[in-house]
Amino acid sequence: MTFPNAFTLLAVSATLSVSSASATLAADVNLYTSNSEDAVALVLDALNEQAPDIRVNVIGGGSGSLLRRIDAEKSAPAADLFWSSGFSTLAGFSELFSGYDTPQADNLLPSLQALDDPWTGTNTHVMVLMVNADVLDGNAPESWQDLMDPAWQDKVTMADPANSSSAYAQLYGIYQLYGEDGVRKLADVVEVQGSTSGVYKAVAQGEYPVGMTMEYAAQRYVAGGQDEISLTYPSDGTFLSPEGMALVKDGPNPEDAKRVYDILLSRDLQQQLFELTFRRPSRGDLDEAIAASGLPLMKDVSIVEIDQTAAGDERERLLDLWAEARG
């Protein structure tokens, strides 16, 4: 009979894979990270060089699912360090973290030091307009206000602020600049994608000439050589959405985790991470690397200060207003 053989095979492969999967838990520092695996590989290389005694066990995933997992594990934490998510997202989970006064804090941009919070800024997103010249008729928009012109109807896209934290940051910034009226005008013009990534993909594929997205996401296409893509920093001021990392409260190995924390904020590693991912570093001493990448320096970009706490508090009201304006 041939069929029992197939069954044995299946059973054998099942047992084999179970045993090999359980062998990954013996590491010293457990790093939960939402960063891409090539970024993680850079970090592991740097750690291997600077702290060869630390073994790092990496669990990767979306930041939401990692944070929920840390929450689920809080009675017996398995994670030591979480890297990284937006400040506003971290705020929702702040009881899961314990603060650490890193000696690197002095080298960071003031807005990213987060001295009062249990996390530290690692990088910041900058909201931009991503423009695809191939499908653009006429001039590109220069500012958020330009986009409120009905002429842009069907040509501009953003992510759904109810699903995407970066889209909410954009919406809140526009609300701060132009009030309810601005939000309503934007709602009439813009087309909404279900997710953050839907925006830059749609613009890169030429489905829309203009998308409201994050600097790093758009810059990946420019650096990749897709010539028709360019970035516009709105002249009426753009918004930052800082991201941070944090020690997990009662993690199994806090001392080594702090060493990893400091290395993650070190100049060399931040520079390498920036050159790989185009996410603006939280350190203030990397202007050379930023200029070399072709991105403008922070001091040359017009920025509107956003109070992250107020943005969080107003979320429900603003989303209601948005839903109502969208009809």
Place this chain on the structure above:
Amino acid sequence: MNRFFPWVLLTVLALVFLLIFVGYPILGVLARSFIGEGGGLSLDGFATFMTRGRYLEALMNTMILGVVVTCTCTIVGVFLAFVVARYEVPFSNVIMLLPLSVLIIPELISAQSWVMVFGNNGLVTNLFDAIGLEFPRFYGWFGLVYVMTLTFYVHIFLAALAALRGVDHSLEEAGQSLGTAPLPTYLRVVFPTIMPAVLSSGLIVFTLVVGNFAISIALAQRVALLSVMTYQSFISELGGNPTMQSTLATVSILLVAAVLFIQKRYLAKRNYQMVAGRTPPRIRLRGWKSIVVSGLAGLIILLSLLPALVVLVGSFTVSRGPVLYWGQFTLEHYQRIWTFNMPVIVNSLKFASLATVLGVTFATLVSYLLIKKRTALSPAVDYLLLLPLTISGTVLGIALAQGFNSGPVVLTGTAMLMVLAMMVRRLPFGVRNASSNLHNISNSLEEASVSLGVPPMRSVRNVVLPLMAPGIAAAAILTWVTTVAELSASVVIYQAGQETLPIQIFRLISSDLMARASAFGVINMIIILVPVFVGIKVMKVRLFSS
């Protein structure tokens, strides 16, 4: 009397399992859609659905898409089945591989590879551009209908082919000898007899379209669809609203249930029994007819297999970030998988093999109980087994995640829930395959064994199981194939560290890293293909006998 003893107990166990892992979570979803934010009974979810946002529009779009794709699939599937059944075409051997193409190419990959061909930056689009023609916009209705048709027509093709081969040729001859021309004979005699088979498979296509997640999310940028909204309500970065998730899930369950009901009513009135007729001879076509017919059939086949080719080439193509450089080749994407992503492959193998072993064991047991040892409880088992068919993977995932995140059995976040979701989703198909030749096994064989003094359990093992083996093997292979490619249920319940190949592909495609996604896609296809190949070639399993 121990004649019934083990069987009743086993039926009860099967029923309890189905109640806990199918009945309870699905009922939970239905119930939660009537619970408001405050916790009391409320219709807020449905009020929101009817009045706000694009929910109603999404429901309409979903129904229109379901009907349109079912129609296009019927046209393509019946045409191809007719050609294969009635004419000698040059590549009829290749045609029999078609059903496999749909099984081995995950939907997500096929959608994305069509974007690479027809999207705004696609190969064909750029070609049209170069000669000054404008290619129609692929995102939206055109792309959705096109890709879904090419993905789902195979279901109708298989059913129509089986039915056409069963049509007694003498009926046709009778029609024609009574003076009816060939075409009206087909329309009045042949098509009505294959209608029930086409309609049942059409219903499957409809449910697949309505529940489809992978193709919809890739192509429905300007078209609101229920399945995408259901997923997004659950996966929102900022924590979803359980009432709205359940409401959306309930609406899609009701939609499929309604269509199922209509179809049952229709089929009940029409029942054709073929008296084992003779199959009509295949005609050899000549001249322009031959060119047109085999050309069309060949085109359908080529288009069905093209995504696999695009993915294969893409996986070896140089990329810088999201930008692909066609014509420049590299092994980098595979090297990266080797260095970083072996756990993903291990997860896929682990979950799928566990789901297959558990699912096939359960399916074998249940189909034996349902066909050979019916008890008063059997109808309940029958109905519970139908339930997973009426819900999409996304809804099943939501039902399981919500159903087991608190209470006596907490499974949310565990690998076990991933395995359960994959297993439950394919259970109806597994049972159907495992029972396919059980009807033909005479009870007298087993009774003879029992009457000769062999205990009932051993009689089953020594007499019935070996005879069921081909059906079980087919069930195992098909369960394996579909669980390895499973995305829509697992993507809503997986947690960090539990990524499978399709989830990884989905995440890479979301970040627009197509070349790397393609490399995972090729590995996924290989993992799917190997058991199928071994099954067909080595073990001579007939996969598509039903």
